[in-house]
Amino acid sequence: xxxxxxxxxxxxxxxxxxxxxxxxxxxxxxxxxxxxxxxxxxxxxxxxxxxxxxxxxxxxxxxxxxxxxxxxxxxxxxxxxxxxxxxxxxxxxxxxxxxxx
Amino acid sequence: xxxxxxxxxxxxxxxxxxxxxxxxxxxxxxxxxxxxxxxxxxxxxxxxxxxxxxxxxxxxxxxxxxxxxxxxxxxxxxxxxxxxxxxxxxxxxxxxxxxxxxxxxxxxxxxxxxxxxxxxxxxxxxxxxxxxxxxxxxxxxxxxxxxxxxxxxxxxxxxxxxxxxxxxxxxxxxxxxxxxxxxxxxxxxxxxxxxxxxxxxxxxxxxxxxxxxxxxxxxxxxxxxxxxxxxxxxxxxxxxxxxxxxxxxxxxxxxxxxxxxxxxxxxxxxxxxxxxxxxxxxxxxxxxxxxxxxxxxxxxxxxxx
Numbered sequence: 058x059x060x061x062x063x064x065x066x067x068x069x070x071x072x073x074x075x076x077x078x079x080x081x082x083x084x085x086x087x088x089x090x091x092x093x094x095x096x097x098x099x100x101x102x103x104x105x106x107x108x109x110x111x112x113x114x115x116x117x118x119x120x121x122x123x124x125x126x127x128x129x130x131x132x133x134x135x136x137x138x139x140x141x142x143x144x145x146x147x148x149x150x151x152x153x154x155x156x157x158x
Numbered sequence: 159x160x161x162x163x164x165x166x167x168x169x170x171x172x173x174x175x176x177x178x179x180x181x182x183x184x185x186x187x188x189x190x191x192x193x194x195x196x197x198x199x200x201x202x203x204x205x206x207x208x209x210x211x212x213x214x215x216x217x218x219x220x221x222x223x224x225x226x227x228x229x230x231x232x233x234x235x236x237x238x239x240x241x242x243x244x245x246x247x248x249x250x251x252x253x254x255x256x257x258x259x260x261x262x263x264x265x266x267x268x269x270x271x272x273x274x275x276x277x278x279x280x281x282x283x284x285x286x287x288x289x290x291x292x293x294x295x296x297x298x299x300x301x302x303x304x305x306x307x308x309x310x311x312x313x314x315x316x317x318x319x320x321x322x323x324x325x326x327x328x329x330x331x332x333x334x335x336x337x338x339x340x341x342x343x344x345x346x347x348x349x350x351x352x353x354x355x356x357x358x359x360x361x362x363x364x365x366x367x368x369x370x371x372x373x374x375x376x377x378x379x380x381x382x383x384x385x386x387x388x389x390x391x392x393x394x395x396x397x398x399x400x401x402x403x404x405x406x407x408x409x410x411x412x413x414x415x416x417x418x419x420x421x422x423x424x425x426x427x428x429x430x431x432x433x434x435x436x437x438x439x440x441x442x443x444x445x446x447x448x449x450x451x452x453x454x455x456x457x458x459x460x461x462x463x
Contacts, residue, residue, distance in 0.1 A: 089198035099210070100217035100218045130194075
């Protein structure tokens with residue numbers, strides 16, 4: 058996925074994902090944690106995460122654990138970028154004005 | 159309750175499904191997605207929850223691959239616009255979902271649509287003509303008068319007008335007449351009162367001015383009794399029906415078929431028509447006077463295109 062900033066098609070599901078990150082913008086969330094907060098199906102959630110990452114709104118990294126020691130695979134953690142935080146805030150602010158950005 | 163063995167089977171199946179889904183993703187994302195999805199699956203509690211995640215990941219692969227193809231296409235366009243200096247970018251691994259002009263889903267949709275169209279065309283054109291026959295646009299049925307040969311109708315019984323012998327009733331013997339004259343001397347013991355035989359005059363000849371009857375005014379229309387099945391099958395024919403009619407044109411007995419059409423449906427329809435016509439028959443006349451008689455007439459069932 059490229060890092061070039063692009064427009065993201067806003068849907069209700071995308072807004073739910075952004076809302077989960079905006080609760081604590083510095084927090085890093087895995088897909089499972091986002092699912093617990095948004096209750097979105099995995100078939101919908103992961104394309105949105107990848108789409109927002111490709112648009113530059115999110116960055117992701119692997120969890121800093123040793124899988125063999127932890128006994129489980131590493132989680133992929135997503136975090137809002139400054140650009141993503143700004144754009145997401147604008148989107149929700151436009152909702153408050155009654156206009157979708 | 160789900161046993162532990164079944165849970166293990168569901169867990170293994172879910173992992174396998176995630177593995178297959180990741181393999182269908184673009185190559186650069188395949189390993190990452192598999193590890194990420196397996197890690198998220200490990201946080202789920204319950205076999206069915208994991209299975210639901212795996213199915214969702216399988217579905218997500220299609221969306222991810224499609225969006226990846228679009229991104230690659232846009233990147234190619236950008237590279238081509240930038241010139242040959244940057245055209246050495248390696249795009250391997252981004253092409254697998256974009257190799258065909260039709261996606262798998264689109265091809266499946268087209269195939270199903272083609273099947274529907276083929277079945278509809280078959281029903282409309284080919285198959286229907288084998289099971290149905292075209293119905294004639296117009297049909298016509300008329301009652302025709304048919305004179306049957308004399309051998310068909312039994313001749314009416316001829317009245318026996320020959321000589322009739324009538325016995326005279328016995329007559330009481332008259333009392334003896336007393337005469338002054340002396341009684342006869344002859345023996346009267348064998349005297350009887352035998353009645354003389356009377357010969358009746360010869361019977362009148364059969365009236366030659368006889369007009370046989372036929373269906374008269376107000377007789378039902380034959381078309382109303384044409385069986386619909388016979389119309390569809392194109393059955394036609396002429397039936398000869400024998401009817402016994404009183405002087406008022408009413409049937410005196412149930413009509414019968416004396417010459418069949420060869421089609422039982424049409425014969426039955428002819429009998430129904432003959433019964434329905436009771437009261438509308440024209441009686442046979444002798445010297446202009448209607449009399450009871452039996453006669454035959456024809457009913458034609460005919461279709462015309």
